[in-house]
Amino acid sequence: MKNLNHEKTPLFDALMEYVNNNTIPFHVPGHKKGKGMEKRFLDFVGKNVLSMDVTVFKQVDSLHKPTGPIKEAQELAADAFGADATFFCIHGTSGAIQAMILSVMGENEKIIVPRNIHKSVTSGIILSGAVPVYMQPEVDKNIGVALNVTPEIVEKTLKDNPDAKAVLIINPTYYGVSADIVKISEIVHDYGAILMVDEAHGPHLKFNEKLPISAMEAGADICAQSTHKIIGSMTQSSMLHVKADRIDVLRVKQVMSLLQTTSPSYILLASLDVARKQMMIEGKKLLDMTIELSEYARKEINNINGLYCFGDEIVGKNGAYDFDPTKITITAKGLGITGHELERILAEKYYIQPELSDMYNVLCIFSIGDTKEKVDYLLRALRDISSELYKDGVDIMKSIDIPDIPEQVISPRYAFECSTVALPLEESIGQISAEFLMAYPPGIPVLCPGERITREIIEYVNEMKNANLSIQGTEDPNVEYIKVVNDLQILNITA
Structure with a gap:
């Protein structure tokens, strides 16, 4: 790429110019640089941040059709992170992951994913209509943490599913465990598939040699990062990085425009701009x-x-x-x-x-x-x-095994759109789930829409609840009931 000046912060500078010129706002938002803001909130936040809370106009550019400072800021970010194109995302990495999947996957196309995916991946699968093929990550039972997938399981799954369009991996995991992503990238590309990476917890990897290799450096085709998690942007601000060899950059741009608000927070966008500079200069x-x-x-x-x-x-x-x-x-x-x-x-x-x-x-x-x-x-x-x-010889808690991946009967999208009925958990065994069941955080599903509910899953959920851990995913906030597919045509076919 071009030799770019990473001391620059084009978007932040454009906003500061707007503020320093004492521009009179006859535009939204209605608080007008804080003058219309509730007093306690204003006193705590201060006028500085509210004075740069603006809307779309030429001086500060448009996120959906960038031609000025946002365009330049995204080009600097792409250069910094080793991508051909970078898109700023202000609806969190969950939104960036959904965009990543929608940019690549179509209805009924197979995507290979680890079971310990974040719920945003399953959401992206539902939105795209893709069909997931699950890989079981390795688990350290001593600490009860899922590690990562091995190159061997990736290759085996691709061999069993040669029609898979893409493979998505988490790297690193929430707990910091990285896969051999270089080898996985080679395997995926040898099979003619696309490698997507949920790099939510690795926006910092590119900037220190003591850390695992980053997705873009390792050969990934597209990756979503939570810039706000480890480095200095604000919550809800993320980036989507793309390599153009196998990914249609214009398609990604269209999908991002489809998903993102037309009233983006320029405060969040500016924080991405300055976070990139900070990493390049001081990272x-x-x-x-x-x-x-x-x-x-x-x-x-x-x-x-x-x-x-x-x-x-x-x-x-x-x-x-x-x-x-x-x-x-x-x-x-x-x-x-x-x-x-x-x-x-x-x-x-x-x-x-x-x-x-x-x-x-x-x-x-x-x-x-x-x-x-x-x-x-x-x-x-x-x-x-x-x-x-601490007591010497204390009875250390027994391990609770994570349930096996259940049978996928119908696609997540099909299950999500079917007619449903709510049943008590104990009465749902054998039914097809129309909802998620997951321990949250970190949002890893033990059951996804379209899968057969097993006794093992219900017992696991009950143990998690008895331990006062948060179980989410069902419409019932107490997770006493779960929605199951109530479509007679499907039930007759799958019986």
Whole structure:
């Protein structure tokens, strides 16, 4: 690509010019630089951010048809992340993932995905009408965490489904585990398929050699990133990166325009612009400090009775080719409590809010915004909790096996659009689900629309509920009922 100047922030600069010129706004939004905003909100947020909350006009460009500063900002981002084209996304990486799938997949076309996909992938599959073929990722039963898929399982699934149009992988996972994405890319392309990557948790990978390789560097054709997760853009702002060899860039542009609001937040867009600059100019130094802080925390946690924080020792296991050290997974089994209970104690007693908890673990995300002072406070809290709860020889919690992938009877889209009836969970066994069942966060489904409900799944859900973990996906907020397919024509065919 061209030799671009990454000191520039074209979109942010255009907004600052608008503000500094004291432009009089006879345009939306109605708060008019904060003057019409409710006082308590205005006093807290301040006029600066509200003064750049603008709408579409020539000076600040249009997200749907960029010709000025947004176009230039996206070109700089593509150069920074090693893409041929980059699209700014202000409806989260969930929206970018849906756009990624809709840009490539059509109705009844096969897409190979790992089972531990985020629900946004299944949403994209439903919207596109594609048919998912699931791969089982490797699982570390000691910590109850899904690792990643191996090149071998990718190749086997492609061999069994040579008509698959695309393969989508998660890299890295929520817990920082990376696959051998270079080898997977070679395999996928050898079969003539497209490689998509959910890189929500890896926007920082490109900017430090101590981290796993990024999707674009590894040969992916298209990837969605949560710029806001580890590097410095605002929540809900993400990027979609594209290589043009196998992907129709104009098609991606059309899909993004179809999905995104015509009233985008310029505050979010500007935060993407400055986050790119920060990474290109200071990224290596900032991430060096983040990695150092992460390794310090990991070492200290592993010296606390009853706690364990996995790291590089996981590399080499099936499904764990590499590891992102900025993900701090604290396993609480040795204290005889669930990860959910540890999160509750940290939040309610110490005002520390982790990213998520699961049956056994609490996940803390370290980023360029963390400091040693805050990490030391976390460590003090964990030592306090250990001193109160740890008992030598405590009964460590038994592992609960994740259910096998159930039978897919009809496509997710077909199930989603069918007539349905709500049944109590216990009475739904054997029926075709029209809804999701997932532990959230991180939103990994144990049941998707179109799949046969099994006793094993219902028992697993009940165990998760008994452990006070959040189960979501059903219309019933208490997850006592689940919608099942009630289409007689389908039921007669699939009986």
